[in-house]
Amino acid sequence: MSSERIEEHRRRRRQRWLEVLREQGLGYLFMAPWAVGFLVFMAIPLGWSLYLTLNKVKLTPNGFDYTWRGLGNFRDAILLDHVYPVKLLTYLQEVILMIPIIIIFALFVSLLLNQSFPGRFLFRAIFFLPVIFATGQVLTELFSQGAGELPFIDQYNVKPLVMEYFGPRFAEPILGILGKVVIILWYSGVQILIFIAGFQTISKSVYEAVRIDGATPWESFWKITLPGAVPFIGLNAIYTIVDLFTFPLNPVLEEIKNNMFKPDTGYGYASALAWIYFAIIFILLSVVFLLLRKAARRRRRV
Amino acid sequence: MRRRMRRLSLSSVLLIAGLTGLALFMLIPIVYIFNHAFKPLDEMFLFPPRILVQEPTIVNFEKLFFATSGDVVPFTRYLFNSIIIAVITIFCVITVSSMAGYAIAKLRFGLKGLIMGLIYISLMFAAETVSIPRYLIISGLGINDTYFAHILPFLASPVAVFLMMAFIGQIPNDLIEAAKLDGASEVAIFNRIVMPLAAPAVATIAILTFQGVWGDVEASTLYVQDEALKNIAYYVQTLVSGAQNNVAGQGLMAAASLLMFLPNLIIFLVFQKRVMQTMLHSGVK
Known part of the structure; x- marks a missing residue:
């Protein structure tokens, strides 16, 4: 009787374990493709670049040439x-x-x-x-063509005004922002x-x-x-x-x-x-x- | 009562007028792209610059296509590459990230906390900074000069997983439990319940991925040496950088940027409603 109950108890426990294992396994299975991609194209490159910060890297005809520099780069x-x-x-x-x-x-x-x-x-x-x-290309194009700028900055000569009221020190960033107003809205x-x-x-x-x-x-x-x-x-x-x-x-x-x-x-x-x-x-x-x-x-x- | 009605409608008229003004302001760059491409040369260099075109011509587009017909690899080849890369990448990103998103949102497994932390952290790294280690890995795998070099680096997108995670997390657990009680397998639950309900997020990912892939020049400049396997963004970039310093090149640039921009606009208009839904549900890009 009691041995039967122990047996039953064991069986149930094993079943529960199997279930947990199954769910865990399923989670990893669904996760796997992304995790592999992430590891190969994001995590390893990041780690690698952290290692590279401590080296001087030269491009030679037969690959990269590393020289240890410690914190010299920083x-x-x-x-x-x-x-x-x-x-x-x-x-x-x-x-x-x-x-x-x-x-x-x-x-x-x-x-x-x-x-x-x-x-x-x-x-x-x-x-x-x-x-x-x-994102990316389109905005680069726009910027290089000057579409982000407000036409009135040139037309009404806002620049000297800003210079006068805010001083040359703050004028630079303020003008920079005015120049990008449309982009900010964007x-x-x-x-x-x-x-x-x-x-x-x-x-x-x-x-x-x-x-x-x-x-x-x-x-x-x-x-x-x-x-x-x-x-x-x-x-x-x-x-x-x-x-x-x-x-x-x-x-x-x-x-x-x-x-x-x-x-x-x-x-x-x-x-x-x-x-x-x-x-x-x-x-x-x-x-x-x-x-x-x-x-x-x-x-x-x- | 009537007075209140009138006041309300007045304020809403004001509101709409104000918003229309702002919206027009937001639309300036788009209007500008369209107009700029059709400007003849003399209008392009007007000072102060004008947004609207006065005498539209298609001479810029003619120049673009003539410039391309003399090359070894025809324009259409780049276009074909771009399209095929975009389609395959979008399909793969959606599959991979929705599976990962489902696992994080609804399944229990050990390393979940770690993976979520990694996703949050990697959201803030700019991809440009890891391009050389990526190059080494890609040449280590021996996939330079294949389409894989274009496609694989996009697969591990943290943004896509982040979005899917947020969206799938809002699907009620009861729904999944009910399907389980009815004897559905995990794969069936994923295919028949999770994916249809996550359709808005899928649409968003499709748009974001399309933009990333369509505008990507990194793969073509760094990983792929075979000219016949490069994409259109790269081609346009070389045209533009070749034409940047001369006056006549400006028209070419304007026409090329309109051509690069149009597919984005079309894709957005097609999926726009779905995207708005995703953004309102998940709250995050």
């Missing part, structure tokens, strides 16, 4: 290079100015698009359309959609309740819509950072690419530049994450 990039740090800092300045502009613009437009009026789906499509083309498509999706999560009854309590639309925006949209502002900030930093025309990436094929610097040095760049993106993203978590905690306390 030292050169920070202390000796007189192009890269300047480009990096200028771009960083520009991005930090652009992030709030993009987010505020997206918030504004999504608030408008969130109203009900005839044809809003058409408008949503138009505001989203540019994002679809904004870059807010996904952000607008994220905000619209976010507004759907705030329930209608809250608005009705405060309206009955006598709140104006203005007040209900500041007290309900904006606090409710905080997580989406964070998501948008992260998305915008990633988007701007992996932007194909980004001067920093261009500088890195230039260095790849320069005989005196080479691929090892370019990899070091790229990893410095990634580290900065990573720090920026971590700051946003920290702020987000803080905001979430404060909200929970209230």
